[in-house]
Amino acid sequence: MSRRYELPDISQPGKVGYSLPTLDMPAAELPPAEMLRSDLALPEVSEAELVRYFTHLSKLNYGIDTGFYPLGSCTMKYNPKWHEDVARLPGFASIHPFQPAGSVQGALRLMFELQAYLAEITGMDGVSLAPLAGAQGELASILMVKAYHRKDSARSKILVPDSAHGTNPATGTMGGFEVVSVPSDDKGDVDLGKLESIMDENVAALTLTLPNTLGLFDTRIGKISQLVHDKGALLCGDGANLNSLVGKARFGDMGFDCVQLNLHKTFSTPHGGGGPGSGPVCARAVLTEFLPSPVVAKDGEEYRLASPASSIGILGAAYGNFGVMVRAYAYIRTLGAAGLREVSENAVINANYLKEKLKPYYHLPYDRPCMHEIVFSGKRQKTQGVRALDIAKRLLDFGFHPPTVYFPIIVDEAIMVEPTESESKATLDSFIDAMKQIAREAEENPEMLHSAPHHTPVRRLDEAKAARQPDLRWRMGNDKERAGTA
Numbered sequence: 001m002s003r004r005y006e007l008p009d010i011s012q013p014g015k016v017g018y019s020l021p022t023l024d025m026p027a028a029e030l031p032p033a034e035m036l037r038s039d040l041a042l043p044e045v046s047e048a049e050l051v052r053y054f055t056h057l058s059k060l061n062y063g064i065d066t067g068f069y070p071l072g073s074c075t076m077k078y079n080p081k082w083h084e085d086v087a088r089l090p091g092f093a094s095i096h097p098f099q100p101a102g103s104v105q106g107a108l109r110l111m112f113e114l115q116a117y118l119a120e121i122t123g124m125d126g127v128s129l130a131p132l133a134g135a136q137g138e139l140a141s142i143l144m145v146k147a148y149h150r151k152d153s154a155r156s157k158i159l160v161p162d163s164a165h166g167t168n169p170a171t172g173t174m175g176g177f178e179v180v181s182v183p184s185d186d187k188g189d190v191d192l193g194k195l196e197s198i199m200d201e202n203v204a205a206l207t208l209t210l211p212n213t214l215g216l217f218d219t220r221i222g223k224i225s226q227l228v229h230d231k232g233a234l235l236c237g238d239g240a241n242l243n244s245l246v247g248k249a250r251f252g253d254m255g256f257d258c259v260q261l262n263l264h265k266t267f268s269t270p271h272g273g274g275g276p277g278s279g280p281v282c283a284r285a286v287l288t289e290f291l292p293s294p295v296v297a298k299d300g301e302e303y304r305l306a307s308p309a310s311s312i313g314i315l316g317a318a319y320g321n322f323g324v325m326v327r328a329y330a331y332i333r334t335l336g337a338a339g340l341r342e343v344s345e346n347a348v349i350n351a352n353y354l355k356e357k358l359k360p361y362y363h364l365p366y367d368r369p370c371m372h373e374i375v376f377s378g379k380r381q382k383t384q385g386v387r388a389l390d391i392a393k394r395l396l397d398f399g400f401h402p403p404t405v406y407f408p409i410i411v412d413e414a415i416m417v418e419p420t421e422s423e424s425k426a427t428l429d430s431f432i433d434a435m436k437q438i439a440r441e442a443e444e445n446p447e448m449l450h451s452a453p454h455h456t457p458v459r460r461l462d463e464a465k466a467a468r469q470p471d472l473r474w475r476m477g478n479d480k481e482r483a484g485t486a
Ligand SMILES: *Cc1c(COP(=O)(O)O)cnc(C)c1O
Pocket: 073, 074, 133, 134, 135, 136, 165, 167, 209, 238, 240, 241, 262, 277, 278, 279
């Protein structure tokens, strides 16, 4: 679509898009006049126009159901539609969070079994499904660490590698700790020498994203675990990248004391646009008494909500984002152990395929096998006057959602690509072709990249403003004006 679409002002006085049945009971009294508005500016449109208006808007959006979405760190994979049916079953979708446990035994059983699956998948002893997002699961981990060290107030520091997700240092700070950054070595792993020199009795925990945000697996995780535990500290995992490990390696076996998972990344659920998410926290026996409330327990044949003995408390209303749990349960049950292993194998193969095909064209700061995502640097293109942002914007012209750019921050002009397991070779090949063409354009016609995208309904937006002050409301009369300023 090369033409800019201007929304017609479709409102006309007197048009209606609905019809109500004739009133067959006494009209209710209206509130006092001073509480009523007479000048409510609502569009007057027919039903067909309304449907077309919203359908048009929906087509301006880009989603995983419209195309390839290689947004690194986000695991934007295909979500089986069957999960939507399951999550909408009235027995799941229509129950109230405060119904008596006896009347929601099926839902509680699902949660109980999901807890057990996640414990098995992570090699942990206990699980709470309560956290509402990955970051909140991290917060739960850090509060559990704090509770564990409650008699040892000298433990005031959380160590976080500089290759961590931004939420990791933020979470340490929110937990009231001093966050100390651990540098990476030239291979992209934790610098073990530096870690050893920083590690002391004032450290409460090391938080490790594994694989890290460079998409790399630190094979010395056993040694890291030992260094941390030798000083009496705990090892917290950020398990948001589990899509590369599921069915293959377990956090518990690698020495982690707790880890949060992002169900909305690894175990399906459409995400983006802010949620909903679910970030269960899984813990080894030393920490299970501190897990957030509630957890689901089983007495005989009865399921019930319970609170762990020294729980850090509740993290939100009711018992978490239940619909996300239903989808994760459906995903695990459908794929089974062998299917889950295939997920991580294919996610890793796809990322390595992109790596090998694109490394002649884009600088690869860490040239070694990657996990589920691959981080390039646009620094070669930067010398041609083309920035990572230009490359990302140009990809929109090819019909692709861009990869993550400028993150992780330890890579200059980072371009972080996560293909996920659910894409075909044909799709990966057309993405590779687009990236190759952009690399050529950077040499031959950098100006053209500066003004990209050329074929989208809107061009370059103020993204920070669009996110912080979303302008989503239809306003009478000034539609054309607004379209002109988009
Ligand atoms: C996505 C992500 C998070 C944060 O998860 P949310 O659900 O967005 O809060 C944390 N760590 C890593 C490594 C991630 O990729």
